[in-house]
Amino acid sequence: MEFFLVNLIDGLVYGLLLFMLSAGLTLIFSMMGVLNFAHASFYMLGAYFAYEISTYMGFWMGLLLAPVIVGIAGAGVERYGLRRVHQYGHVPELIFTFGLAFLIEEFVKFIWGNNLVPYREPAILDFALFSIGNNNIAAYKVFMIFVSISIFLSLLYILTRTRVGMVIQAALSYPRTVENLGHNVPMVFMGVFGVGTALAGLAGVIAGPQLSTFPGMAILLGSIVFVTIVIGGLGSLWGALVASLLIGWMTTFAASSSFQFADILLALGLEKPVEMSESALRDLWTLTLPQIGPILPYMLMVFILVVRPYGLFGKRDS
Amino acid sequence: MRKSLKLGLGATLALTVSASSLFAENIKIAFIEPLSGFMASTGNSGLHQYEFAAEKLVNANGGVLDGDMIEIVAFDNKLSGKEALVQLQVAIDQGIRFIAQGNSSGIAHAILDAINKHNKRNPDDLVLFLNYSAVDPALTNDKCSFWHFRFDANADFKMDALTDVIAQNNDLSKVYVIGQDYSFGKAVAAGAVRDLAAKRPEIEIVGNELHPIGKVKDFTPYARKIIASNADAVITGNWGSDMVGLGKAVLESGFDGPIYTFYASADGITATFGEKGKGSLRVVSVDALNPNTSDRAAEYATAYKAKYPEGDLSQPRITNVVEMLAKAINEVGSATDIVAIANAFEGMEHDSIWGGKIVMRPEDHQAIQNMYILSHTDDDVAFDYDNSGYGLLVENTVEMAGADSTTTCEMKRP
Numbered sequence: 224m225e226f227f228l229v230n231l232i233d234g235l236v237y238g239l240l241l242f243m244l245s246a247g248l249t250l251i252f253s254m255m256g257v258l259n260f261a262h263a264s265f266y267m268l269g270a271y272f273a274y275e276i277s278t279y280m281g282f283w284m285g286l287l288l289a290p291v292i293v294g295i296a297g298a299g300v301e302r303y304g305l306r307r308v309h310q311y312g313h314v315p316e317l318i319f320t321f322g323l324a325f326l327i328e329e330f331v332k333f334i335w336g337n338n339l340v341p342y343r344e345p346a347i348l349d350f351a352l353f354s355i356g357n358n359n360i361a362a363y364k365v366f367m368i369f370v371s372i373s374i375f376l377s378l379l380y381i382l383t384r385t386r387v388g389m390v391i392q393a394a395l396s397y398p399r400t401v402e403n404l405g406h407n408v409p410m411v412f413m414g415v416f417g418v419g420t421a422l423a424g425l426a427g428v429i430a431g432p433q434l435s436t437f438p439g440m441a442i443l444l445g446s447i448v449f450v451t452i453v454i455g456g457l458g459s460l461w462g463a464l465v466a467s468l469l470i471g472w473m474t475t476f477a478a479s480s481s482f483q484f485a486d487i488l489l490a491l492g493l494e495k496p497v498e499m500s501e502s503a504l505r506d507l508w509t510l511t512l513p514q515i516g517p518i519l520p521y522m523l524m525v526f527i528l529v530v531r532p533y534g535l536f537g538k539r540d541s
Numbered sequence: 542m543r544k545s546l547k548l549g550l551g552a553t554l555a556l557t558v559s560a561s562s563l564f565a566e567n568i569k570i571a572f573i574e575p576l577s578g579f580m581a582s583t584g585n586s587g588l589h590q591y592e593f594a595a596e597k598l599v600n601a602n603g604g605v606l607d608g609d610m611i612e613i614v615a616f617d618n619k620l621s622g623k624e625a626l627v628q629l630q631v632a633i634d635q636g637i638r639f640i641a642q643g644n645s646s647g648i649a650h651a652i653l654d655a656i657n658k659h660n661k662r663n664p665d666d667l668v669l670f671l672n673y674s675a676v677d678p679a680l681t682n683d684k685c686s687f688w689h690f691r692f693d694a695n696a697d698f699k700m701d702a703l704t705d706v707i708a709q710n711n712d713l714s715k716v717y718v719i720g721q722d723y724s725f726g727k728a729v730a731a732g733a734v735r736d737l738a739a740k741r742p743e744i745e746i747v748g749n750e751l752h753p754i755g756k757v758k759d760f761t762p763y764a765r766k767i768i769a770s771n772a773d774a775v776i777t778g779n780w781g782s783d784m785v786g787l788g789k790a791v792l793e794s795g796f797d798g799p800i801y802t803f804y805a806s807a808d809g810i811t812a813t814f815g816e817k818g819k820g821s822l823r824v825v826s827v828d829a830l831n832p833n834t835s836d837r838a839a840e841y842a843t844a845y846k847a848k849y850p851e852g853d854l855s856q857p858r859i860t861n862v863v864e865m866l867a868k869a870i871n872e873v874g875s876a877t878d879i880v881a882i883a884n885a886f887e888g889m890e891h892d893s894i895w896g897g898k899i900v901m902r903p904e905d906h907q908a909i910q911n912m913y914i915l916s917h918t919d920d921d922v923a924f925d926y927d928n929s930g931y932g933l934l935v936e937n938t939v940e941m942a943g944a945d946s947t948t949t950c951e952m953k954r955p
Contacts, residue, residue, distance in 0.1 A: 226769055233761045337582040338809030339785055341929065351795060357768050359795035434758060435785045435813065439579065443758055478752075479762035513763070514722065517756045 225356035230479050231472070232355075236364045238471020239371035243426035244444065245451040245463040246378060247419030253458025254395050254415050256313065257305060260320040263445035264327035265420040269293045269427025270436045271331055274342035282345035290425040297420025301413045324441065332438050342436040367429050374422065375464060382460065391415060395458070450524045456537025465535060470520045477516030484510040567612040568605060568876045570595070570639040570671070570866070571632035573625055573652065576617035582808055583644055587674075587859065588615050589852055591641065593845055594863040598894070605870045611863065613641075620644075622651035629655055633668055638879055639866065643674020643693065646725075653680065656688050664955070667879035673862050677728075681907040685950035688879075690886055690906045692862050692899075694827050696725070698943035700732035702912040703801055703825045706937045707774060708740040713798075715747045717772035719763065719787065721754035721779055729778035729803070747772050755783060760790035767791055773798045780804035785813050792817050799823050805917070807855035812927035814917060822917035824933055827942075828857040829913045830924045831934045834896035841894060842924045853926045857895050861908075865891050865901070880955055900941070905950035912942035 248262045272292050273285035280288075300323065308319045343349070344363045351359035382388040394401045394411050402408045427440075434440065451470055455462030485495065485508050496502035499509070527534060572591055574584035595611040604610045616632055618625035625648045629640060642652055649672055660667050670689045672680065676696040680689060694702075707713055718733045720726030730749055737744050747770040752763060764787070767775060777800065779787055784805050791800060801823045805814070814822060833839050845854055869885035870876045887903035897911040915933035919925070922932035 226765065229765050230762060233759070233765065237759045237761075337579055339782060339813050340809060341812035341815065341927065343813070343815065351793075354795060357771075357795055358765055359793065361793045433789075435782050435789070437782050437809075439755070439782060443756070447758070475759070475762045477762075478757070479766050481766070511750075513750065513752065517753050 225358070226479070229355050229358045229360070230475050232360060232364070233479075234472035234475035235468065236367050236471075237475060238468035239368055239375075240426055240430050240467075241444075241448065241451055241471055242464050242467035243371055243374060243422050244448045245455065245467055246375070246460060247422035248448055249452040249455065249458055249460065249463045251416055251419040252452065254391070255305075255309075255412055257316050257320065258449075259419075260317065260445070261300075261323040261327060262320075262420070262423055263441040263448055264324045265293050265297055265423040266427040266430070266444060267331060267436075267438075267441040268296065268327060269424030270342060270431030270440065271335055271340070271427075272424070273428040273431060274335075274340050274436055277342065286425075286428050289428045290421045293424025293427075294417045294421025297424075298413050298417030300420075301416035305416070306409065306412075324445070328438055328441060335438075337438060339435055339437045342431045344432040363433065367433070370425075370429055374425070375460075378460060447520060450520050452534075453524050454520075454527050454534060456534025458538075459534065459536035462534055462536030469523070473519050473523070474516050477519055478513045480512045482512040484508070484512075566876075567610050568639070568870065569612045569614050569635070569637045570641050570863075571616055571629070571635075571637040572613050573616045573618050573628050573632065573640060573642045573648075574644050575620040576615060578620055580620050580644060583855075584617075586808070586852055586855055587644070588613065589849055590845075590854060590856055590859045591863065593848060594860045597841060597844060598860060598864055599867045605867045606874065606876065609876065611867065618642075618648060620648070622648050625652055626655050633659060633666075638667065638877065639669050639671060641671045641673060641862065643672055646675040646677035646680065649675035649677065649680060650684065653684065653686055653689050657686050660688055660955075669879050669883060671862050671866065673859055674856065681905040682949045685905045685948070685952060687883060687906070687952055687954050690883075690901060690908070692858055692865075692908045694910065694912055694942060695907060696728055697732060698912060698946065699803060699825045700729065700736055701946070702939040702942045703776070703914065704733065704736035704740055705939055706914050707737065707744070707801070713744065713773045715745050715770065715772045716774050716776060717748040717750075717767045717770055718746060718776045719748065719750045719752065719767070719779075720777055721783055722751035723754050726751055726754070726778050729776065733776050752783075755781075757783065757786065760786040761794065763787065764790035764794040764796070768794050768796055772796075775800045777801070778803050781808075781810075785810055788814060788818065788822065792821060797821060801825065801914075806915075806933055807853045807926040809927055811917065811925070811931050811933075812929035815929060815931060816919075818917040819919065819931070820916075823936065824915045824917070825912065826915060826933075827910050827912055829895055829897075829911075829915065829933075829935045830854060830857060831922050831932055833923045835894070838894050838896070839923070846924070851928070854924065855926070858893075860894050861891060861899055864894070865889060865899070898941075900944075902948075904952065905948040906952075907943070907948070909941050909944045912939040913937065914939075 244266055248259060251257060251259050269289050273289035276285040276288050304319060308315045348363040348366050350362050352362040352365055353360055390406055391411060394408050398408050451466045452463055455466030499505045572588055574587055575581055576584045591613045595613055599605060600610045614637060616628035618628050629652055642649055653670055656668050656670050672689060672691045674693050676693060678695045678697045681691055681695060718730045720729050734746055788800060800821050803825055805822055806824050842854055869882045872885045873881040886901050889901045891899045893899055899908050899910040902909050913935045914937040916936045917931060918934050919931045922934055925932035
């Protein structure tokens with residue numbers, strides 16, 4: 224029971240982190256139809272910027288400034304890059320963001336080098352807040368949960384309760400009409416792109432100290448974010464939240480389990496072969512659930528695409 | 542008429558070229574390592590350490606033989622065995638006879654294989670392989686070669702030394718083994734289980750687990766399992782971000798026992814762990830920078846830091862490679878008689894600048910030397926890593942580790 228509770232918390236932390244990344248991505252996609260391959264790169268930029276700022280002004284200024292800088296950079300990319308490419312259609316847009324991801328990675332390597340950078344939690348959050356059994360729950364993890372949930376609530380509020388949110392939602396479905404009503408739709412696009420990348424940046428700022436800050440961190444999370452928004456339904460904030468938590472818990476429980484596929488084979492009445500290399504099922508006999516944990520989200524994605532192609536919360540494409 | 546003129550010109554040209562090369566003859570070591578890509582920092586750091594060792598320990602003292610200088614020539618193998626072989630051929634074509642490589646045992650096998658073939662086909666143009674880092678035991682066992690010398694300990698020696706220390710520590714009764722799901726991670730796991738069972742059978746292996754290499758985003762669930770198993774110690778062969786991710790997650794989850802590792806130092810890892818790793822993190826290695834044993838070592842390390850303020854002496858054993866090569870060449874009196882130089886290496890005893898003695902075992906060309914269990918700390922650390930104030934300090938010493946080990950090597954000598 225204790226173990227279950229601990230995993231529940233760990234999965235929540237990881238899931239909420241995924242949510243911050245996928246929320247921006249899904250908003251950008253639903254509004255502009257752009258699958259932003261460089262999204263995870265902005266996450267990495269957030270971590271590196273925050274590290275750089277934290278060496279001069281401490282963690283908290285990094286938390287405050289880095290997402291803003293990343294957001295401005297993101298808005299700049301939209302204004303001077305994507306908007307020009309947009310007229311040529313979706314494929315050039317895809318290629319543009321794809322190239323941008325490489326560019327950002329090389330930029331990061333050029334400035335900060337190939338090694339890990341020592342980006343750490345602030346000292347006042349670097350303690351065990353409480354423990355369940357022998358397992359300490361770090362204060363920083365609780366802080367991560369707090370930040371992610373407040374981001375979700377404020378996004379939800381802005382999108383559904385404010386004027387800006389109304390315009391965004393309207394621009395989502397009827398951009399021409401909104402434009403004719405006198406709203407600056409390109410401006411809205413730029414704003415959404417900026418906010419989306421800033422969210423990714425913020426995720427990087429708070430995840431950097433936990434998941435280590437190194438040039439491979441974008442690639443590591445890049446693909447799973449796409450899986451999240453496909454499962455949740457492209458363009459749905461709630462979908463992104465549910466899918467993120469689902470993936471968070473799924474990978475956490477899979478990694479912490481000690482389930483072996485040999486148990487299934489034994490239950491089926493098969494006998495464990497003495498000479499493993501001669502058995503046709505040798506891979507299955509030695510396989511454990513933690514080993515295949517990282518591919519579970521991809522299997523879920525395939526399953527969802529088969530039974531509900533528009534995702535858990537997605538609206539059916541007309 | 543014209544033809545003879547051309548011939549004459551060619552002859553004079555050839556004469557001048559050979560004459561000039563007679564005067565400034567450098568003894569070249571080809572350094573074939575990843576100098577681009579994600580392992581570039583490791584490769585470049587090794588290159589600096591080689592260049593500095595050659596400059597400071599040999600060239601500054603008048604070089605070898607009659608003033609010949611040792612020169613390090615860098616080749617980028619892009620962390621690929623195929624590319625390494627191309628670069629090896631380029632190096633051989635340039636007349637380089639000494640090859641230094643060590644990052645990745647897979648590449649070491651490829652290079653050794655190619656050198657074996659080359660030396661068989663070209664008995665007048667032999668090449669020697671100075672392996673300073675690749676730890677696969679096979680290189681000095683089944684696959685051993687007269688042309689290969691290993692200056693690092695092999696993986697079995699390291700595990701042997703580590704399990705010696707664990708077996709002597711009566712506080713440890715439950716050990717958790719976790720590693721990356723590939724050949725080295727599996728070798729570490731198999732070695733730990735085998736050696737612990739032999740040395741102290743009552744030690745319980747409470748977990749033996751492999752995780753996908755470079756794919757785990759969050760190591761917390763693994764850490765929780767380690768805590769839940771009530772393990773007293775953790776053994777892992779992880780490196781890079783997998784090492785940091787695992788180590789941090791385990792420590793943050795409340796584990797306070799020792800974490801025995803092979804590659805948890807320098808290249809940003811020491812700085813990232815910082816205070817958190819103190820008291821837990823241990824590294825098994827043949828290299829000991831702290832405590833400082835001699836003025837000579839201190840001067841060397843200080844001078845290195847002065848030249849490369851951002852760099853670290855992450856592989857101090859490189860000095861042994863360079864010094865022992867110079868010694869062998871001087872002993873033979875020639876830098877081209879490779880067979881004689883190889884024979885000079887066999888059984889050579891060398892007092893390392895870092896303290897301790899190194900003996901190159903003739904049977905398998907494996908260096909026998911002291912092995913250390915080092916602890917990650919900021920106390921009494923004169924030479925830190927990553928400019929972090931933290932470094933590695935000798936905690937246990939296994940004298941001449943692996944000296945009594947057996948080898949399956951059947952050396953074919955020329």
